[in-house]
Amino acid sequence: MNGDGFLDVVSSSLDDDTVAWYKNDGQSSPGWTSTNIDTSRSSARAVDVADMDGDGDLDIVTASSGDDTIAWYANGGQSTPSFTKTDISNTADGARDVRAADMDGDGDIDLSTVGFGSKLAAWYENDGAANPTWAAADIATNADGETCTGIRIVECWWVISAMTVEILAAADTDVIIMHLTEGQSGYQDFSKFGGLPNSKSFGTNGTGDIKFTTTGAGATGDAYQIIIRGIKQY
Numbered sequence: 001m002n003g004d005g006f007l008d009v010v011s012s013s014l015d016d017d018t019v020a021w022y023k024n025d026g027q028s029s030p031g032w033t034s035t036n037i038d039t040s041r042s043s044a045r046a047v048d049v050a051d052m053d054g055d056g057d058l059d060i061v062t063a064s065s066g067d068d069t070i071a072w073y074a075n076g077g078q079s080t081p082s083f084t085k086t087d088i089s090n091t092a093d094g095a096r097d098v099r100a101a102d103m104d105g106d107g108d109i110d111l112s113t114v115g116f117g118s119k120l121a122a123w124y125e126n127d128g129a130a131n132p133t134w135a136a137a138d139i140a141t142n143a144d145g146e147t148c149t150g151i152r153i154v155e156c157w158w159v160i161s162a163m164t165v166e167i168l169a170a171a172d173t174d175v176i177i178m179h180l181t182e183g184q185s186g187y188q189d190f191s192k193f194g195g196l197p198n199s200k201s202f203g204t205n206g207t208g209d210i211k212f213t214t215t216g217a218g219a220t221g222d223a224y225q226i227i228i229r230g231i232k233q234y
Contacts, residue, residue, distance in 0.1 A: 042066025
């Protein structure tokens with residue numbers, strides 16, 4: 001961000017509405033000096049960096065859902081840069097993400113965004129000026145994306161303390177695929193055969209292709225821990 005040849009970090013923080021820059025000191029185990037660029041970016045969701053105005057330094061763009069804003073922070077180019085904020089849009093309903101790229105191949109950096117509440121995907125065309133302005137155009141007005149139909153479990157870790165746990169496949173018919181007994185700990189990799197699918201309903205009366213169940217808890221303090229890594233199915 002300051003042209004010293006080291007990679008820095010820029011962050012957006014949802015809980016404290018902050019956009020911050022962390023300067024890399026260039027050591028083999030780098031230390032970081034933080035600078036708050038903006039502390040009033042309501043529900044700052046996303047950040048990206050690019051040279052938006054073509055002056056040779058990296059600027060910052062942000063999306064914030066609390067104020068429906070896409071903003072650009074122009075880098076002043078100093079060794080300790082200052083940043084000048086310009087709101088590109090204040091009507092990006094529920095702005096959730098922003099990405100900088102040359103969308104139309106004209107040599108300047110445009111923006112693409114998506115809003116959570118509005119389900120609106122849009123792009124903002126950079127006019128290429130030294131102090132650019134932006135023309136907004138919709139990409140999609142109902143950007144729901146694909147529907148997730150379930151989870152496929154690919155890895156499982158477990159620690160069992162004083163009770164028995166069963167992992168069931170086709171849970172509505174209770175086919176046992178793994179029986180974990182008291183005092184056991186371990187790991188299982190299901191990725192070798194594509195993982196365990198889970199595509200049925202959830203809830204109080206739901207059944208699924210996978211279910212974790214105890215076969216009877218014992219005294220107070222009996223417990224089990226199961227950690228799974230899964231991937232979404234579409």
